[in-house]
Each structure stands twice: as C-alpha cells, then as structure tokens.
Amino acid sequence: MSSKKLDDQEMQEIKSACVELAAKFAERGISPYAIAACLAQTSFMIYKSMLNEEEYNTMIDYVSESRHRVQSLDEIKEQSKMSLN
Numbered sequence: 001m002s003s004k005k006l007d008d009q010e011m012q013e014i015k016s017a018c019v020e021l022a023a024k025f026a027e028r029g030i031s032p033y034a035i036a037a038c039l040a041q042t043s044f045m046i047y048k049s050m051l052n053e054e055e056y057n058t059m060i061d062y063v064s065e066s067r068h069r070v071q072s073l074d075e076i077k078e079q080s081k082m083s084l085n
Contacts, residue, residue, distance in 0.1 A: 003050075018039065019073070022035045022036075022039065044060075047059055047060075
C-alpha cells in the first residue's frame, strides 16, 4: 500500500469526512461510544498494517501520552465559529 504526503487542507478534508460519517451514524441513533470504538479500532488496524511492531508500539505510546491534547467536538465547533467571525 503506497501513501503520499498530505498537506494541511487534505488532512482537514479527511478529518471532516470522518466527522460527517460519525455524525450520520449518531443521527441514526448509533451510540457515540460504538462509533468512536469503531473509528479507533479501524485506525489501529491501519497503523498495525503499515508499521512494524516497534513502530506500532511507539505510536500507541505517543497516542496515550498525548491524550491531554485531544479536543472535544464542541471545542472544535467553537473554534470553527470563531475563525469564521
């Protein structure tokens, strides 16, 4: 599987598409916890497929160590509103 380096706009487009997909499932009454669990599991599956064991473990450690930097959806929405004004 090949990959190209993405710019900030492309990364934002991917992120927005993932958020939209999650919102669609939530609108159908799917538990936000189930949606988040599936997204996380899919992410880890992709990482595990692309990285060797040491790289994967390092990435998992980094994710855990950076948990305090994760923003809530409400925080992201608020920032988007502020940037439009």
